[in-house]
Amino acid sequence: MVKVFLRKVDFKKGIISEMRKIKDFIFEFIFNRLNKVRVYSHLENKYKFIYIHIPKTGGNGILKSLFNLDFGLGHKPLELYYKANRTKFDEYYKFTIVRNPYDRFVSAFNYLKAGGNSQVDIIVLKEELTKHRDVNDFISELKKNPELMVNVMNYVHFMPQTYFLKGNIRATSIDHIGKQEDMETSFNFLKNIFSLNNLELKKQNVTKGYNDTLSYDSKTFLYNLYEEDFRYFDYSSQL
Structure with missing residues (x-):
């Protein structure tokens, strides 16, 4: 019975x-x-994962290494996946890669100043960035130009990394947060998660560290700007 x-x-x-x-x-x-927009990509549905690709963290490299993917999946925040399909959100493995906020800002500046991609808004931003001889000069302009500051922070490359993981969902919803500075560890861990054998991490372009680029005043400004990123992802300010 x-x-x-x-x-x-x-x-x-x-x-x-x-x-x-x-x-x-x-x-x-x-x-x-x-x-x-198509929130869940074919690849994510096939392997049952959600990858939050935060710009300028080496995200395309890990996708290429794990899944032989030659293109990105877009920079979609975690909350968008949550809203689109709760069943998949609860079931799929969720991961992301983050980066030292100083290095990420310098990388974004150099990338966009060099042209970034062909989007019209990026071209407009490039025109602003090329006015400045280096990243310290650009930061000095941000300090005294509130309108420029607002516009710049609306670009996905400069948004705080915590933006992509927050919203009306639990912060603990993410299963793995790897660091660009230790990509090998995350790669090996994720390779086991998805049962992908005989793979090697493809080498990434190594950019000059922020200590060789940013002034003390610039680092102070960026720390205040991205303080939540520093704290949430346990990065040292090293002022």
């Missing part, structure tokens, strides 16, 4: 679970259409 009851309970739970998946699938389809 008890076994029959338990089978009925399991059957009911299975039906409810499948109904939720169908409901979330329909909702995700509508969500993507309304927002003109």
Whole structure:
């Protein structure tokens, strides 16, 4: 009698679970259409993962090494995945790579000043960046130009890294936060998670460290600007 009851309970739970998946699938389809974006990529659905690609952290490199992917998956915040499909969000493995905020800012500055990509807004920003001889000069301008400051911080490359992991969801929702400075460790860990054998981490371009580039005043400014990143991801200010 008890076994029959338990089978009925399991059957009911299975039906409810499948109904939720169908409901979330329909909702995700509508969500993507309304927002003109495909949140969950084919690769993420295939391997059941969510990768939060924070700009200028070496994210394309780890995707290339793990999945032989030659293009990025976009810079979508964790909350967007949560809103698009709760079933997948709860089931999929979620990870990201972060970087020292000083290095990331310098890397973003150099990348965008050199042209970045062909988006119109990036071209406009490039025109602003090329006015400045170096990153310290650019930071000096940010200090005295609030309008420029607001505009710059709206660019995805300069947004705080915590922006991509926060919102109306638990911070503990992310399963693995790796660091660009120790990419090998994250790569080996994720390789085991996804049962991907005989892979090697493809070498990344190594950029000059911030200590060779940023002035004391610039580092002070950036620490105040990205203080939450420093604290949340346990990076030293090293002023």
